[in-house]
Each structure stands twice: as C-alpha cells, then as structure tokens.
Amino acid sequence: MATEKHFKYVVLGGGVSGGYAAREFVKQGVQPGELAIISKEAVAPYERPALSKAYLFPQNPARLPGFHVCVGSGGERLLPEWYSEKGIELILSTEIVKADLATKTLTSAAGATFTYEILVIATGSSVIKLSDFGTPGADSNNILYLREIDDADKLHAAIQAKKGGKAVVVGGGYIGLELSAVLKMNNLDVTMVFPEPWCMPRLFTAKIAAFYESYYTNKGVKIVKGTVAVGFDANANGDVTAVQLNDGSVLEADIVVVGVGGRPLTTLFKGQVAEEKGGIKTDASFETSIPGVYAVGDVATFPMKIYNDVRRVEHVDHSRKSAEQAVKAIKGKEAGEAVPEYEYLPYFYSRSFDLSWQFYGDNVGETVLFGDSDPSSAKPKFGSYWIKDGKVLGVFLEGGSPDENSAIAKVAKAQPAAGSLEELKKEGLQFASRI
Numbered sequence: 001m002a003t004e005k006h007f008k009y010v011v012l013g014g015g016v017s018g019g020y021a022a023r024e025f026v027k028q029g030v031q032p033g034e035l036a037i038i039s040k041e042a043v044a045p046y047e048r049p050a051l052s053k054a055y056l057f058p059q060n061p062a063r064l065p066g067f068h069v070c071v072g073s074g075g076e077r078l079l080p081e082w083y084s085e086k087g088i089e090l091i092l093s094t095e096i097v098k099a100d101l102a103t104k105t106l107t108s109a110a111g112a113t114f115t116y117e118i119l120v121i122a123t124g125s126s127v128i129k130l131s132d133f134g135t136p137g138a139d140s141n142n143i144l145y146l147r148e149i150d151d152a153d154k155l156h157a158a159i160q161a162k163k164g165g166k167a168v169v170v171g172g173g174y175i176g177l178e179l180s181a182v183l184k185m186n187n188l189d190v191t192m193v194f195p196e197p198w199c200m201p202r203l204f205t206a207k208i209a210a211f212y213e214s215y216y217t218n219k220g221v222k223i224v225k226g227t228v229a230v231g232f233d234a235n236a237n238g239d240v241t242a243v244q245l246n247d248g249s250v251l252e253a254d255i256v257v258v259g260v261g262g263r264p265l266t267t268l269f270k271g272q273v274a275e276e277k278g279g280i281k282t283d284a285s286f287e288t289s290i291p292g293v294y295a296v297g298d299v300a301t302f303p304m305k306i307y308n309d310v311r312r313v314e315h316v317d318h319s320r321k322s323a324e325q326a327v328k329a330i331k332g333k334e335a336g337e338a339v340p341e342y343e344y345l346p347y348f349y350s351r352s353f354d355l356s357w358q359f360y361g362d363n364v365g366e367t368v369l370f371g372d373s374d375p376s377s378a379k380p381k382f383g384s385y386w387i388k389d390g391k392v393l394g395v396f397l398e399g400g401s402p403d404e405n406s407a408i409a410k411v412a413k414a415q416p417a418a419g420s421l422e423e424l425k426k427e428g429l430q431f432a433s434r435i
C-alpha cells in the first residue's frame with residue numbers, strides 16, 4: 001500500500017536552497033520529526049556549482065561527501081548523518097508528480113502522499129533541451145546536459161570513454177564557458193558554438209567577452225560564434241558523430257555538451273499560485289500568493305528592494321540566502337515577531353581554468369573597462385563598472401583578491417557617484433578601495 005506521511009514543514013527540493021533551509025530550521029529550533037526534505041536526487045543536498053568545476057577535474061575530482069552544503073558559505077558541512085541527528089527526514093530518490101495546495105498534499109511518482117502545514121518550494125530549474133525544439137538527432141547518445149549529479153556522472157563517464165576525442169559545446173553562457181574549460185582540461189579537442197556575437201551576453205560586455213574568448217583560444221578551445229546547431233548525425237549505434245550548424249558547416253563530435261539555459265520548475269503549481277517573470281511570485285519573506293506556501297531559490301520571483309523591482313535570480317548566493325530568509329519568516333510568524341525584509345545585492349561568480357571572476361550589483365547603463373585585460377599577461381586583473389544616472393550600479397572583477405572583491409561589493413551596494421568616466425577608467429580598482 002502506498003505510504004502517507006505528515007510533517008509540519010516540508011521542503012520540496014533537496015538542492016542548494018533545500019540544504020540551507022534545513023540548516024536555518026535547525027538554527028531556529030525545529031523539533032525532531034517536524035521537517036522533511038523531499039528530493040528527486042538520490043543524495044543529500046550539495047553545493048551544485050561543484051558539478052561544472054571540480055567534479056569533472058581530470059585529477060583529484062571532488063566527490064561527495066566533500067561538497068555537501070554548507071561548504072560554499074563556510075559553515076559545518078551537512079552530511080546525511082547531520083539530518084538524522086537533527087530528526088530531519090531526508091526523503092530521497094522521490095519525485096513529486098502532483099501538488100495540491102488546497103488540500104496541502106504532495107504525491108510522489110510511486111504514489112506516496114505527503115501532507116504538510118507549511119510548504120517551501122525549492123525545486124530549482126531544469127535544463128532546456130534541444131529535443132524540446134525538435135532539433136533532428138538531438139536525442140542521440142553522448143549529447144549531454146548538466147544540472148544534477150547523475151548528469152555529471154554521465155559526463156564523467158563520457159569523458160573517460162572518449163579520451164582525446166572531439167567535444168562540441170553548444171551554448172555560450174555559464175555552462176558553455178565552464179564546461180568548455182573543464183573538457184579542455186581533460187584533453188578533449190573542444191569547439192564552442194553559440195548564436196550571439198560574444199560569449200555570456202547576459203552579463204559580459206563585448207570587451208569583457210573579448211578577454212575570455214582570447215584566453216580560451218590561447219588554451220586551444222575553438223570558438224564558433226553567430227550560429228546554432230540545427231541537427232546532429234549519429235552512427236549505427238546511435239552515438240553522435242557530428243553537429244550540423246545553420247551556416248552549413250559540420251563539426252565532428254564524440255561528445256556534445258548543451259547549455260542553452262534553464263527553466264524554473266514551477267509546473268507542479270501552475271494555476272494554483274501567482275506567477276511573474278517566469279517564476280513563482282513571492283513577497284519579501286518569500287511567501288507566495290497562498291499563505292503558508294513559500295518559494296525560494298531559482299523558482300522565486302521576489303521584490304529586489306535595492307532596485308525597486310521584482311526579479312528572479314538563478315545563482316547560488318541567492319538560493320542560500322532566500323532559503324534562510326523564508327525559514328526566518330516562517331518561524332518569526334509563529335512567534336509573532338516581524339523579520340527584516342530581504343535586502344539582496346545580486347552576486348554572481350564563475351571559475352574556469354586559472355580564472356575567477358565576481359560580479360555585484362546591476363549590469364545596466366554605460367560601462368568602463370579598467371585594469372590589465374591582456375589575456376597573455378601572467379596574472380590578468382581587470383574589471384568593469386556599470387554606470388547609470390551618474391551612479392555606479394554594478395562592478396565586475398577578474399582575478400581579484402578577497403579584499404578587492406569585498407571592495408567591489410561595497411561599491412555596488414553604496415552606488416557612489418561616478419564622476420568622469422575617463423577618471424573612473426584611470427582610477428580602476430583604486431576607486432573601489434576608497435568607498
């Protein structure tokens with residue numbers, strides 16, 4: 001008979017937000033037996049960013065339990081035992097296929113039901129697949145995506161099986177850049193293909209992108225811009241052999257990695273909860289339009305107070321902090337105490353090869369590039385300011401020290417007057433260190 005279980009609190013999704021929500025529940029005094037985390041993945045919450053970086057390194061790759069949450073925020077690592085010690089039920093390898101917010105019931109693919117008093121939706125994103133667009137041959141073997149640990153295991157196996165072979169990376173965003181680097185580090189012959197005139201256009205300016213493109217080219221990564229994959233050839237075993245591009249050219253491939261964006265996983269709640277900008281609409285405490293139902297991490301569209309706007313953010317810092325905020329609000333409400341509103345300053349980062357950048361704030365307005373952006377320098381260090389209405393709103397820095405990264409965060413938060421753009425360019429990081 002299918003099981004039925006009841007919990008006071010259920011977190012749906014055992015990713016980054018799920019793990020940080022559990023930690024905050026414990027900090028706020030959750031009692032044994034009150035909290036369950038339900039996850040489709042077979043492992044306890046972990047720091048997802050590791051999957052596109054150290055998990056795929058050719059030497060000493062990261063493996064669990066090394067990167068269970070809270071490695072990235074410097075706290076005690078939450079191993080599976082931690083959950084049992086705290087009386088938190090980790091319900092793994094369990095996909096919820098139906099959510100009924102009216103009766104507060106979740107139903108799993110195996111037919112188990114879970115009822116709750118308070119629900120935290122932390123389902124994250126799924127990858128957009130080329131087969132979603134009907135691209136011919138897109139379901140051939142060795143056309144791979146990366147979101148969860150199972151995907152990373154498949155990628156690892158493909159890298160081992162195709163040693164020294166040819167890899168084509170489709171997409172010029174986060175996955176495209178991080179995976180091209182790690183595939184190259186694994187000695188594959190890598191070609192990146194993306195439709196835009198430069199990589200990572202949702203954040204990088206043309207000048208920032210020029211640095212990364214040259215750096216990657218110097219490392220041996222080939223870059224094909226302004227075109228997309230329109231089809232794939234496969235051999236008799238169904239293994240991919242080539243990528244057809246819409247400019248008519250063909251790239252041989254033993255492995256294809258696709259990173260053409262994510263889609264917030266909101267389908268279970270369609271029609272039951274208010275949505276905005278593709279996500280589940282929340283207030284500053286991450287409570288949705290349904291009282292007692294919260295949404296955090298990638299799926300939440302929340303008030304971004306600093307810009308007087310509502311936004312959705314697909315980055316790890318927000319997934320941690322939004323989870324903490326929601327749990328504080330849940331427990332605050334029970335105690336009849338008000339919780340300060342979410343004051344979020346956008347923060348994104350990436351690492352590939354020997355490079356490491358951070359960005360804080362908003363990438364709007366005019367830009368000023370500063371520093372040494374010569375890709376052949378021994379230690380390139382450069383950045384960019386974004387200036388709107390005379391104020392510096394966003395700052396990017398490649399190669400910064402911890403102090404320099406703190407300084408750029410301060411600038412993005414304080415939004416100081418920019419003065420002359422020429423001066424700003426000349427001053428570079430000096431400007432940030434004065435704030």
Ligand code: FDA
Nearest residue numbers: 013015016017040048049096123124297298314315316319
């Ligand atoms: P997350 O995706 O972490 O977790 C969602 C969980 O819910 C998953 O375990 C999923 O299986 C589960 N789930 C979904 N639907 C379910 C259902 N119906 N039933 C049961 N379980 C369900 N950001 C950054 O700032 N810097 C970085 O370097 C990186 N690097 C990076 C690498 C890779 C490979 C990815 C995919 C993403 C990043 N990110 C990142 C983005 C960051 O990891 C992301 O924003 C957070 O993981 C989002 O946290 P969530 O908890 O919202 O979703």
Ligand code: NAD
Nearest residue numbers: 171172173174175176194195228259260261262314349350
């Ligand atoms: P993305 O939005 O960063 O990049 C998507 C890229 O896909 C676009 O820049 C474009 O170049 C390309 N593209 C779009 N349609 C295409 C098509 N039809 N054919 C070829 N290329 C096409 O998304 P992503 O890189 O797939 O990342 C997925 C998710 O994972 C995002 O939420 C991202 O924030 C997250 N992520 C973040 C980090 C980080 O913050 N360091 C690292 C990895 C992943």
